[in-house]
Amino acid sequence: MARVKRCLGIDLGSHSVKLAEMALDGAGVRIIRMLAETLPVGPDATEEERNNATVNIIKGMMKKNRITTKHVVLCMPGQTVFVRRIRLPRATGSRLHQIILFEARQQIPFPLEKTIVEYQVFDTEKEREVEVLLVAMKRETNEEFMRLVRRIGLQPIGISITSLALFNGQDIQRINFKDISSKSGGGLSGLLGGKKTTKKKSKKDATGEGTSGEGVDAADQEVLADLGGVPAFEEVRAYVNIGARSTDVAVCKPGEGASVGFIRSIPLGGNHVTLAIQKACGLETFTQAETLKIEKTAVLSGSFEFEADKTLYDMDACQAATQICDKLISEVRRSLDYFISQPDGVGVDVVVLSGGSALLGYLAGYVEERIGVPVELSSALGNDQIKCATSYGDEFDYTSFKIAVGLAAQGLGIGRLSVDFLPADVRSMRDFSGQYVEFAALIGFIGAMVFFGSQIGAESEAKYKLTKEKCEGFTQKNTGGIERARLTALESKRSQIESKATVLSDFVTPRDYWLRFLSHVYQSKPARLLLTQVVCQPNYLGVTASGATTGGANSGAPGASSGTALPSSSDPRSGIVWIAGEAEQLNVINTFVSDLEQSKGASPNQRCVVKKATLFRYSSQAEKSEYFAPNPSIKFLIRVEVQDEEGCLLTRLDSQPFMEQTALPAAGAAGMMGGAENGGDPSAMGGDPFQEGRGGGRPRGGPGMGPGR
Known part of the structure; x- marks a missing residue:
């Protein structure tokens, strides 16, 4: 994926739109702004109505806040993709690409011709193997999403998946940008294509950690190798982002250069809780139930029984919300068990909750009681090296912006996962626009050549006209002279030769x-x-x-x-x-x-x-x-x-x-x-x-x- 100095990450949720603008320059990584707007449509709205509202909200946010950044990375729901982690023999780029496509044909349950296949390669502890994160999406789903993106009017430089963006958004707090700065030749500007220190690659670097389906250049490989040099995780974390219509799960793998170990999208979210409250309390509209969920609903956990003032809550709403949370927690438990059952799986040390619906009262404690694993609510950015505006200080709640931050980080080139579903034609235009300096120089050179060529041509044309005038004057003076007689004789001979050629052509027939x-x-x-x-x-x-x-x-x-x-x-x-x-x-x-x-x-x-x-x-x-x-x-x-x-x-x-x-x-x-x-x-x-x-x-x-x- 192409890296830019400033990028927008937009999380197109079904309940609200979240926007994060980040920049990467000599001063380091900065978060410029984070905005959120609620969509004025209910869960029963058609897809067309929801898309229209989304486009209007984004355009309104850009205009109201005077945002001039045009580069953007967006994401599609995790339920629209097929994901597999596979281990393959280590090979060179072209050979490995062929092996991955062959494996994809065996794994993907729909025709490969109607599918967009992307992948990312990671090194393993075994010298002869690499790990591949294989992600596939139906082509028609991608085309439908791109129609929405074109209506927004921004310049997309990447299309990710919610679960992968969640991993990047949470993982950014564990990146030591100072180490990257020192390895890049001084200053984070090295990440943007500046002069870098040359280093000899080992045999393991032949594949390059973080190599995407389209391939990455040497600068990308060096940066991603630097990211892999971050100290090993002390604990295995499971990131759970509870959205309005779905819940994304991303589990980290332990060890140096850790990658994603498991991702999944669960079709349960905050809207399901709201609908259950609306039904249990007999409310007329979804909006009334949403208000009741925010103001007077909590999960009936052990902490709630001992700490909460029950007079402040609607117990029917609490009971309905708890039932939906039980189903959601069961699915999360199944995901963690599946990860543990893998050959390289280990137990999860901590679950990190994020997303707007994770703010439901006493939910974090209830998840910890049911799963038996410590649970944290990710309400802070978690990395002091990332500079933020004063309005986004310690008191700002980052819980709902993890995916948006992960998208912007991917656009800046500092996200560990770089799977990109941007169509090939749009990707070509993106890469071309990134070389506008060289293209402008080429245009200037061609323009200079045309200018000087026109000057030389004008001078030659003037000489030609002068010579022509002299020749015409000489011809007029000698019209009745020897030159005219010679011309007449030559024309006569030409006529004779043409007549003979006409006769001969009648005898010459095709030889085929x-x-x-x-x-x-x-x-x-x-x-x-x-x-x-x-x-x-x-x-x-x-x-x-x-x-x-x-x-x-x-x-x-x-x-x-x-x-x-x-x-x-x-x-x-x-x-x-x-x-x-x-x-x-x-x-x-x-x-x-x-x-x-x-x-x-x-x-x-x-x-x-x-x-x-x-x-x-x-x-x-x-x-x-x-x-x-x-x-x-x-x-x-x-x-x-x-x-x-x-x-x-x-x-x-x-x-x-x-x-x-x-x-x-x-x-x-x-x-x-x-x-x-x-x-x-x-x-x-x-x-x-x-x-x-x-x-x-x-x-x-x-x-x-x-x-x-």
Whole structure:
């Protein structure tokens, strides 16, 4: 979390709003002001009504007290989060992050994709382990809270949880700021990014105590390490903050660099006591019951029986309040028992009460009687090193401000727990605004460059205009002279070259036709069909409709030698493609031919027009195949007539193209094959027409492709 010099901590309670403003400077830590305002809504108000009242109260407090601080840390109820303490193997930052996310997926009871996961890492007494405080919240809950925060109009630098803020607010009284001051190079200003003494990190410092889910910089790690250097707790404390709608519990772990050992939010609070009094006394409104609770209600403890003047209290209200307190104390007792039952759990030495509802008469003594542990009411700040205004002296009651103080301490960077649920986009803006000095310097540098560049550009522009004027004057003086004649001659030559280029461009055709066609063949080929050879022939070689070549000595044999001229009757826009291959079944071959045939009339922009596709011939019997082993296969030859409507199918450019003719597939012996010339009748098939010496030969030579799928 980013640290600032002055920060607000606002506790958005359901009964009242508490605000604490703190500052951290060279003079130390100071509490500037603490304010509280009661919300003018009852417990049965809708969430929208409560939010509207909260926004109005905060804006009114800021305006009335002329508060100029904009940085604020707020908190969400502890009941909205999932919390676990886990121990993991010690690892480096990125590796440890992956391990924590994997563990979170196993622990969190709702989808990780809809969850915001934050964590904080603490060192343990074991060299190979670290302790991780894993906290998760539903994303939609966080988004709903952020809508309220935006309406307040302040600049949030952190979003915490009530139970974690309670720990920071109570734990601040145990921090020795003088020790931190001396370790920071003199003065608490070192906490704000000043010059610090460099120290060599040990192996245990690799993870860094207090490392959050987003990571912390070196300054944060040093400060948090300093916080860990506070002398070990002499006693294990359980902090219990009784609010209006819920009660937060945070238990400290003993030892050097102590962290939180257990946190929980109990859904019982002061409003439940007020509602019980309203019902028991038959009061009409919640406000009347609240007044009765404050003025004439106490818990029926042993001290009450011996010390209190019962005539000053309403016994029905006292009885109703005691019943609710019994339920609350039972839940606190369960929480302490759970902490003790953990492998590293120990007995709690003292319970510290705070919160507005903790002021209920004789409640502290009653809790001590029921739990059997000493109980204190945290009504003082508890740390003389924190300076306060005169109005917040020893007589000021801090009981209701522990969470607000903990939030402000987290914003100043002196809180031990730094889990932050501020959304990533807001966090990026916060980090960016923290670097406004560097950004302002960069803007100033760019502005200076633009200014001097514009001055240089203006000077260059003036020189250009002067040169242009001289050139125009020279041209006007020599309009009818030699220069004009040379210009005319050059323009004439340019026109001649452009006309020749236009003629040549008509002969230059795209060279990717065959690649497009082969791509089309590949897309049409079934999975269980093997292509062994493809021969592409444009008609400038004189391919006849029957498949013979005009340049060869005899039909089906290789053509004439290279150097055959382009026949005048040939059509360079059309050609023949021979496709040889094998398949396990004849219907697979027929499907392939059908797919090729269906491409007739393809869109012109594809430039792949198939005029006709024919199964020219195929082997009469299935034979052993290396590709389809152990299954036999049927060998085939397909003839495809293609045409390019946009240009010719020449593969080289010349006024009279000379190409080496390609050997076409030989026609098999009559009655030895099946195919188009035999009507496709399988009974007319004979031997294999694709093997040498058996009535035919494989196509070879010329442009094509070898075996492939």
